[in-house]
Amino acid sequence: MEKYQDFTVQDWIWDDAFRAWVLTPTTETNEIWHKWLRQNPDKWANVREAIATIKALNADEPLLTESEMSDFMKQMAAKLEGATTTHSPFLDVAPSERIRPFYRNRALQIAAVLVVLIFASPFFMRKISTNTEGVSPKTDVTQKAVSEGFIETFNNADTPQVITLSDGSVVTLKKDSKLRYTSPFKGQNRVVYLSGEAIFDVAKIRQFHFSLRKWAVDKVLGTSFVVKAHKIEQQVTVEVRTGKVSVFNQKDLTEGNEKTTLEPRGLVLTPNQKIVFDKQIDRMTKTLVAAPTMVLEPKELEKLNFNFDDTPANIVFETLRKAYSINIIYDESVLKNCPVTAPLNEGTLFEKLDIICKAIEARFDVLDGQIVIQSKGC
Template identity: 30%
Template sequence: MNHRFITSLQQLLEDPGFIQWARGEKPEDDVIWKQWADQNEERVKLLEKARELVSAVESENQGLTDEHIEHKISQALRIAKQKELHKKTQQISPIRPLFTSGWNVAASVLIVLGLGFALFRIYKNNRQKLEPPVAASQEKPETITEIVNNERALKYVQLPDGSSVVLHKNSSVKYPKEFAASKREVFLSGEAFFEVTKNPEQPFFVYANELVAKVHGTSFSVKARAEDEQVIVAVKTGKVSVFTKKDAKAKQYTEDKELAALVLTPNQQATFERSHDRLFRTILSTAILLNIPIENQAFTYSETPAEAVFTTLSKAYGVDIEFNREIMSQCSITATLGDEPLENKLKWICTILEAEYEITPEKITIKGNPCR
């Protein structure tokens, strides 16, 4: 299963219209999806696989738990490793095709299971009864967390929902210790890169001086320094809706989950000019705004040594990652981790390596066994 197929599969599973149709709630869309699939053979396979995943989650939705899914992931990993050990007992050709090892099989299996895991979370979130929203202005002072970065070039901040913030030097971010059920609100002063955990039922808002960015799950950069003439948002992946606090529809954009303002897609930028009180969109050759490593890092690995993977993550997120280089010297990773927040990346990597991780404000520690 190639990376393009997996990416397309994930896009289908994140499409609310497809989910409704696959669950049999929109039979009037049968013709639309048939025409879409008939364009090529790969789309036929995509549609079949996506419907299988939706059906599997729907049938097990009442009893499916995170622990059950993690058990299935570990089980898939063990099966792949057993296949690898079995291959070693047989005669091996001196030329081995790429992506045929048990570990590569494990990575593919894990990615597909991960899509199912994400889909399960969407179903669970959709079925939860929403609590009344808590306005940011009503938050008690003791419930607000503020992180200030005055010392490091970059500082990693993990938000309550698992989203990642890479905070530039001389910048700060404020957020509640627990997000409201209906929305997630973060307040930025300075510069930062965001990777937002996907949750269509709980939109994510970044308030950056005069500008507000509304997302459901994506990665983007924000430049909002008090002394600058402009406030800028640049999108790396996904979609971001941008509007000003003074916009006549600002309240509607905040309260309506589906309503979007100025929509940005990958390699697009929104700029608010303070002197002219003007907001406009431009197309970029790349989404690089802050000139930091994570803005152009793809996080795609093919039999990459674990040490190189951890080094890449450390530089991208501005966080120290400690691990035993001698123990993990034979470990390698094959996976596409994309725009998932750092903790999700760590979960996948540690599942593949059968390792454990611990996140503290100072560092991330990886503990595992030798790979053979």
């Protein structure tokens, strides 16, 4: 990814990998680009402009058909060649000099293409204007302005839709989901409304709060989280990938004063933690995501050794805590004399915990977003 450090807007627009991510994002490419953007916040301005340009150029609207383009080119060729052979008081051509047709002159070919594009633009605009409402056949994404300066985007496509907000935050909107937001954000509060599911990669702006309807996300660095808030479902979930997120029930916030988002009833989430809000009983529960992932950078992970050979259990658990950024509670005095021998480079976190606990005759539970090891010793 080093080549992107010196990219201009034009470079971004024509980079194949970047264009593929913008136009046909996948879970894998989203993770790659979101991570790079979090690490390079100074590139946001150029990236935002490039994304907007790529989407504009790729709008799936009915352009000229082949026959229409052929007719138009013939008309333009006639006009241009007629203009070339017309006597001009500033350029007198002798009768014996044969004027070379413009389509056989390389320089004029290029110029003609530019002229065609310029003259054709009203025709393209007329064609585009006939299909500006409803869902795009290619992306199935609609975007419209709504009341109070908000923009509303609805994704009905099978693939996620990437939306870049005015502050540089990136939202990956899943199928059958709707996002409402202002552009640009006003004041110090960045407020968006979500119905459905989306991945949020919030820009690093310390002095600004990023607020989601029914939830308030505290001002933190490098925050990436997933929200599932479908109207027809009884539960709303927030899963944190990186950074730290403070989650509050909207009714716990003082009306009209969003600075109260640090009230005691808020729950703080760290990587791999998850909040489940039950709308029916109005209760929030903190737990872990179904499949925790390692959150350390590759260089930091290389420093950790997962091939354990007669390693005290407390050191094994500390290694897992660092790799997954999940608090593991245990009695060090009990487990320091329990050796573990096992290669744990592969498998999920819970599979690794099963192996360890069987080896030391212990068990683990997930409580309040933490892992608790219960053992009577070896």
